[in-house]
Amino acid sequence: MGLTKTRGHLRGRFTEERRTARADVPGKAKTLPFAKLVEIAFWGTVFWGIVRLAAHFLNFTPYGLGAYARPFLWEADEDSWSATGLGVILLFFESVIAVFLYSLLFQRSKMWWSGLLYGLMLLVVAG
Template sequence: MKNDENQKDIQNENVTENQEESRDKKSSENQRENQQQNQVNNYIYVTGFFGGLFVSVLAYAAHFINFIPFGPGVVIRMWPFYPVVGGVRGPWAHVIGILVLSLLSILIAWVYHALFRKINTVWAGLWFGLALWVVIFFALHPLVPGVGSFRQLDWNTNITILCLFLIYGLFVGYSISYEHLQEELEKQRN
């Protein structure tokens, strides 16, 4: 009898140990997946912010050398708080515009991640930049006072702005797609 009880106790201990090991494996796998997801999220935030920052600074430089008649500061005119900051002019308006565009760029990066992250080609980013340009200059144009329509702006301005959007789409799109590809390769290795 004692041998049967001892064997049952040993079996129960082994089962308990196996259950604890499987729980520990699941817990470590969940932690690894959460850590990978946090890294991807952080990458999207950083890519979006710095993509917007880079292109906004380029837009300011284009404005400074008179390639385009307006700079990134024009974006603050479309916000509800414009009467409060309406007195901000010159370089400070452009600094605020650069920051606002950089923050908005994070949302645009999330849109790209949600829709096109699996397309790992340069062309997807370029098409995305072109689509953004079309949406902003044809659909959302009335929301930004002080900026002429596509037909009112000269060719130099339109081509410069289009190139800025293509650069932005290329940077954000290819960066996010590349990161997604690296994440998939990492999953396959593990």
């Protein structure tokens, strides 16, 4: 009997928390917390870095991760370890900016294809 009472009490408390969590302030846009933004950018960097390295290794593209660092390399070799490291760092910062813009532009969008269009636009712009 006490168990049922406890469950009812917990059920009421959790639904109250859900109700207050859903209450959005009108006109105020919520953005991603900074830690979540960095986490998404980190995993995007890992995923796309591996894809770029694999494509370069398999000769699908002549551009490795050092291509992201090309504006800062001047005459240095793009396939060196330092260029690859700098390319990874620049890809991470590019991912942070892309995630931040996505959270600002599409946070309330219910259309699933808007993310695909945003990704295609980034592919065309950033390569």
